[in-house]
Amino acid sequence: ALAVSAAAYMLQEQEAHAAEMERTFIAIKPDGVQRGLIAEIVSRFERKGFKLVAIKIVVPSKGFAEKHYHDLKERPFFNGLCDFLSSGPVIAMVWEGEGVIKYGRKLIGATDPQKSEPGTIRGDLAVVVGRNIIHGSDGPETAKDEINLWFKPDELVTYTSNAEKWVYG
Numbered sequence: 001a002l003a004v005s006a007a008a009y010m011l012q013e014q015e016a017h018a019a020e021m022e023r024t025f026i027a028i029k030p031d032g033v034q035r036g037l038i039a040e041i042v043s044r045f046e047r048k049g050f051k052l053v054a055i056k057i058v059v060p061s062k063g064f065a066e067k068h069y070h071d072l073k074e075r076p077f078f079n080g081l082c083d084f085l086s087s088g089p090v091i092a093m094v095w096e097g098e099g100v101i102k103y104g105r106k107l108i109g110a111t112d113p114q115k116s117e118p119g120t121i122r123g124d125l126a127v128v129v130g131r132n133i134i135h136g137s138d139g140p141e142t143a144k145d146e147i148n149l150w151f152k153p154d155e156l157v158t159y160t161s162n163a164e165k166w167v168y169g
């Protein structure tokens with residue numbers, strides 16, 4: 001009976017964490033790629049315990065960049081920002097995990113690297129807002145929209161990582 005209830009408990013735990021699983025869109029912008037920071041950035045998400053479910057290298061067109069940043073089209077820096085995003089290779093990724101949308105933003109740091117805490121990606125690796133090396137979705141709705149914009153459904157890989165039971169217990 002003990003073994004049965006332990007198994008049932010473990011199943012409940014697994015279901016509980018499966019229900020909280022989220023996905024977020026993360027991109028290393030052309031400055032991060034050119035500066036050789038791909039491995040450094042991937043490593044921070046990976047070591048945390050988040051799971052990589054999609055990754056590719058692409059040079060977005062200007063029109064694609066405008067779609068990605070459509071929320072900012074009234075801002076004075078919109079045109080320069082879209083020129084920049086489409087100026088070279090970008091690493092587009094989807095990361096999965098409990099709380100990955102919000103915590104991903106914490107790993108990234110504030111929009112302006114001057115205001116990002118040391119220990120964050122922008123705090124440690126960038127200096128100015130126009131070259132802040134990384135993008136991360138800012139909420140569940142934008143995460144869904146950005147994943148759909150950058151990836152086809154079959155580019156997302158669903159798999160069980162052996163580390164999961166050690167990350168989540």
Ligand code: ADP
Nearest residue numbers: 072077081110111129130131132134135136138
């Ligand atoms: P975040 O990328 O942190 O979500 P925003 O969505 O506000 O920030 O802005 C998108 C991107 O636009 C920023 O990452 C940055 O590259 C650029 N940006 C934001 N504010 C400025 C600014 N004042 N001048 C130049 N570029 C900016």
